[in-house]
Amino acid sequence: MSGKVQTSAATLAGERGAGNRQGGRDGRSFWGAIAASRLYQAFSNALLSSPRRQFAILLAFPVLWVLTQHLGPMLQMFYVSFVDAYPVSRGYENEFTLDNYTRFFGSSIFIMPFFRTLAFAATLTLATLVLTYPVAYFLARHVKRSNQMVFLLLLLIPFWVGEIVRTYAIMILLGNNGAVNLALKWLGLIDRPIPFMYTGFSLSVGIIYLSALYMLLPLYSALEKLPRSYTEAAADLGAGPWTRFWKVTLPLSLEGISSGATLVFLISTGYYATPVLLGGPSTTVFAETIAGFFHTAGDEWPTGAAFACLMFVTALAISLAFGRLMTRLQKGVRK
Amino acid sequence: MTRHTRLVMSMIYWAFVLYIFVPLILMVTMGFKDSKFIGFPIRSWTLDWYVEVFKDAEVLSAFGYSMLIGVSSTLISLAVGIWIAVLLNGRGFIGKGLIYGLTLLPALIPGIISAISFRIYAQLWGIPPGTGAIIWCHAVHNVPFVVLIVAARLSTLPKSHLDAARDLGADPIIAFMRVTLPYLRPALIGGGIFCMLISFDDFVRSFFLGGYQPTLPVLIFAKLRSGMSPEINAIATVVLVLTGLLGIWAERTTRRMKQGKLQS
Structure with a gap:
C-alpha cells in the first residue's frame, strides 16, 4: 500500500x-x-463552491437516472395497463379501464399459462437448489482455497454464453437424433427415440441449465464465509455428519439459499426464447402469452402491460414472502 | 468430514461440470458434421460450415451490429454506474437505501417484463424501435452490475489517497480523475466486459426493441425457427469461444480485485 x-x-x-x-x-x-x-x-x-453544492451535484444525476430510467418504465407500464388504448392514435383520448385485468380472469387460455409459469418457476428453483447445493458445498469446503477460483471459473465459462446458444445446445442433446437418444439406443434400452423435445421435461432441463449458476454463486459465497470451526465444534460435541449438516451448515447458509432462490425464481419467470424453442403447446408459459400481445397491432398493448404487471407483482410477492420466511428462520437459528 | 463423503461430493461436482459442458461440447462437435442433417451419429467431418459462416453477409453484419450495440451500451453503463457507485459509497443521506434498491431494480426484473416495459417506455419518449432503443435498454439493464462491481472496488480505496490529493490542492473533480478513476481500473475492465457480454448475448430485449436489422442472437433465433443446421452450430461455436474467453478474463480480474491481489 x-x-x-x-x-x-x-x-x-x-x-x-x-x-x-x-x-x-x-x-x-x-x-x-x-x-x-x-x-x-x-x-x-x-x-464546487461549497461542500453542500458539491453533494447536490453528485446526488442529482443518480436520483434522476434511477427515477426516470429504472423506475420510469415500470410506472409507465403500470399506467398503460389501466387505459383502453396505447399507443394512442392522433386525436384520441385515453380512457381509464379495468378491462385489461378482468380479461385475464375470463379465460383459461390466460390463467393456465400464468399458474403453469409460477409452478414451473417454483419447482425448478427447488430442483436447482438441490442440484447445486452439494456442488457449492464441495467448492467452498473441500477444495483448497487456492484452487477454488479455477474450479469456480470452470463452471462460469458457459454462464457467459447467451440464452439462445445454450438453449440450442439442449436442443441437440435432447432431440430425437440427439445424444441422449443415441446413447440409449446404443445401450439397447430403447428401439425408437424417446420424444424428449417440446415437453415440460426439455423445458425444465433447459431452464435449470440456464439458471443453475444464479443459485450456485450465492450458495458458494454463503458457505465460503461459514467458519470451519463451527462444524468442527459440532463434531467435537459428538454430532454426526447429518446432524452437523442439518443443525449447523444448512441453517447458517440460509442467507445464500434465500438470495439464490429469489434470483432463480424471478429470472425463470422471464425466459421467453427458451420456452419458445424447447417447449410445446402443452407448456406455454406466461412470457409467451404476454409477448403475443406485442406481436400484433398496438391496441393489444394495454392487455399485455396488465398481464406483465400481474406476473411481476405476483412473482415479487412470492419472493418477498419467501425472503421473509427465510429471515424468520435465520432469526430462529441465531437464538 | 470423512474421506467417503469427500469422494461423493467431488463426484457430484464433476457430474455437474459434465452437465454444464456436455451439451456445449456436443453442439461444437455437430458444427463439424459433413451433412445438412443435425443428429448423431456423425460419419464424416468438414470445416465447410465455418467457411460458410465467414462468407454469410447476414451473419457478419449481425455480428458487427451486436458489437456496436455492446460497446455503446457498455460505455453508457460505465459512466452512469461509476457516478451512482461514488454516490452510494459516500456519506449517508435520507433515501440512500431507496436509491440503492432502485439502482438494483433492473437486474431483478424478469427478462420479458423488462423488455416490454422498455418497449412501452420507448413509445412514450417517441424512440422508434431500432439501434438507439436497444442501446438504451441494454445500458439501463447493465447499470446495476457496474454499480456492484465498482462499489466493491471503491470500498477498498484508502481514504488517505483522496486526502493526500486534496492536501496537494486537487479539487474533487481532479482528485476523482487522478486518484479514484485510476484506482477503479480493474473494476472498469471487469465490469465493462461483463456488460459487453450481457449485451452481446441478450435476446429478449433486442427482440422486442429491435427494428429490421437483427442482432446476432436474434438472427440465430430466426434461423433456429426455420430449422436446425450445422451452420448455426458453427456460429454458436464462434460465439461460445469468444464470450467464454472474455468471460474468464473478466471474472478473473474482478475476483482477484476482490481478493485484494490487484493494486490498480
Missing part, C-alpha cells in the same frame, strides 16, 4: 515516476494543465 501512496503523490505533483501511467509528456501533466486553466477554474468555482 505504501508504494501506491507514493505513486499517487508523485503523480499529483506532476512528476513522471515509474508508476505514472497518465502523466503528460511536457513538464506539467495533462490534468495539472487543466486544473490551472482559467476556464476550468471558473467552472470549478461555480460548481
Whole structure:
C-alpha cells in the first residue's frame, strides 16, 4: 500500500515516476494543465463552491437516472395497463379501464399459462437448489482455497454464453437424433427415440441449465464465509455428519439459499426464447402469452402491460414472502 | 468430514461440470458434421460450415451490429454506474437505501417484463424501435452490475489517497480523475466486459426493441425457427469461444480485485 501512496503523490505533483501511467509528456501533466486553466477554474468555482453544492451535484444525476430510467418504465407500464388504448392514435383520448385485468380472469387460455409459469418457476428453483447445493458445498469446503477460483471459473465459462446458444445446445442433446437418444439406443434400452423435445421435461432441463449458476454463486459465497470451526465444534460435541449438516451448515447458509432462490425464481419467470424453442403447446408459459400481445397491432398493448404487471407483482410477492420466511428462520437459528 | 463423503461430493461436482459442458461440447462437435442433417451419429467431418459462416453477409453484419450495440451500451453503463457507485459509497443521506434498491431494480426484473416495459417506455419518449432503443435498454439493464462491481472496488480505496490529493490542492473533480478513476481500473475492465457480454448475448430485449436489422442472437433465433443446421452450430461455436474467453478474463480480474491481489 505504501508504494501506491507514493505513486499517487508523485503523480499529483506532476512528476513522471515509474508508476505514472497518465502523466503528460511536457513538464506539467495533462490534468495539472487543466486544473490551472482559467476556464476550468471558473467552472470549478461555480460548481464546487461549497461542500453542500458539491453533494447536490453528485446526488442529482443518480436520483434522476434511477427515477426516470429504472423506475420510469415500470410506472409507465403500470399506467398503460389501466387505459383502453396505447399507443394512442392522433386525436384520441385515453380512457381509464379495468378491462385489461378482468380479461385475464375470463379465460383459461390466460390463467393456465400464468399458474403453469409460477409452478414451473417454483419447482425448478427447488430442483436447482438441490442440484447445486452439494456442488457449492464441495467448492467452498473441500477444495483448497487456492484452487477454488479455477474450479469456480470452470463452471462460469458457459454462464457467459447467451440464452439462445445454450438453449440450442439442449436442443441437440435432447432431440430425437440427439445424444441422449443415441446413447440409449446404443445401450439397447430403447428401439425408437424417446420424444424428449417440446415437453415440460426439455423445458425444465433447459431452464435449470440456464439458471443453475444464479443459485450456485450465492450458495458458494454463503458457505465460503461459514467458519470451519463451527462444524468442527459440532463434531467435537459428538454430532454426526447429518446432524452437523442439518443443525449447523444448512441453517447458517440460509442467507445464500434465500438470495439464490429469489434470483432463480424471478429470472425463470422471464425466459421467453427458451420456452419458445424447447417447449410445446402443452407448456406455454406466461412470457409467451404476454409477448403475443406485442406481436400484433398496438391496441393489444394495454392487455399485455396488465398481464406483465400481474406476473411481476405476483412473482415479487412470492419472493418477498419467501425472503421473509427465510429471515424468520435465520432469526430462529441465531437464538 | 470423512474421506467417503469427500469422494461423493467431488463426484457430484464433476457430474455437474459434465452437465454444464456436455451439451456445449456436443453442439461444437455437430458444427463439424459433413451433412445438412443435425443428429448423431456423425460419419464424416468438414470445416465447410465455418467457411460458410465467414462468407454469410447476414451473419457478419449481425455480428458487427451486436458489437456496436455492446460497446455503446457498455460505455453508457460505465459512466452512469461509476457516478451512482461514488454516490452510494459516500456519506449517508435520507433515501440512500431507496436509491440503492432502485439502482438494483433492473437486474431483478424478469427478462420479458423488462423488455416490454422498455418497449412501452420507448413509445412514450417517441424512440422508434431500432439501434438507439436497444442501446438504451441494454445500458439501463447493465447499470446495476457496474454499480456492484465498482462499489466493491471503491470500498477498498484508502481514504488517505483522496486526502493526500486534496492536501496537494486537487479539487474533487481532479482528485476523482487522478486518484479514484485510476484506482477503479480493474473494476472498469471487469465490469465493462461483463456488460459487453450481457449485451452481446441478450435476446429478449433486442427482440422486442429491435427494428429490421437483427442482432446476432436474434438472427440465430430466426434461423433456429426455420430449422436446425450445422451452420448455426458453427456460429454458436464462434460465439461460445469468444464470450467464454472474455468471460474468464473478466471474472478473473474482478475476483482477484476482490481478493485484494490487484493494486490498480
